[in-house]
Amino acid sequence: MSINSSTGRQAVTALVLDLFRLNSRLLIAGDRLVEGLGLTSARWQILGAIAEAETPRPVAWLARDMGGARQNVQRIVNDLSREGLVSFVPNPHHKRAQLVVMTERGRETYDAAVDLWEPMTDELMDGLSVKEIEEAHRVLLRLRENIEKREE
Template sequence: MTSDVPQGATAARATDRPGDGSPFALGLLLRRAHWRAATVMTEALRPLGVELRHFAVLIELVNHGPTVQRDLVAATGSDKAGIMRIVDDLERRGLAVRKAVPGDRRARAVEITPRGLELFDAAHEAAEPLAERLVADLAPDEPARLMELLTRVAHPVDDTTG
């Protein structure tokens, strides 16, 4: 197999180590940063009895109001069966409810409940000190700059997908 690799090709192999110059470096570093952030946010949500997948749905409901399940699939990157389980969990906990959609007998909109909003707000309070840990090694002005840059990467001006 190594005989198929052109000479000099090893210099640009993708890693997620500092200084990697490969074209995959940014994506790999973003993935590693995501894992760190997800771990911290999971820690914040654990005492509240929800997981990141539940919180992702609550975020969509807060941002967009009642949302049909198929739109939650697209918004959260989940699949149809996964969203069903997540919404079932949220309903069992009294954090969301399914309601009929006028004019569409098959569709159900998911709506956050007052209890869900309370948990949403409590999660933000719990996450604040943990989120500060994520950026503790940055200079005072760098967290805001990082947010600005990541926002531009995640939401390009010409992006019509979101």
């Protein structure tokens, strides 16, 4: 089912503008939430991508998984490595693209960030049902799929 082009364009534009605003506020809130752990939202996001990956990944794969630029992810991973939160291990499939793994200290830091995050999710859910959140998630995934098609 297709929606009216003008109405649809206006709705998508309003949604995207609010997503930009939400993203900015989430980054600010995330920075404040984890600053005591020596993290930023960007560092926390990369630790999360490493934690959620089924197997260790090279930086390029982490960047792709996150939808970010490889150079930016590489810079942050290098910082995390210097701080002892991640390390590099040989990649059996590629000599130069080492795999990024979380250290014990990195795991403890990430887990502490998650512990701080969980109460914040209660605040974010205020006034929303699980069904509404799941529907919003489906919409965002579809928008992401549609934009990724443009990049192919």
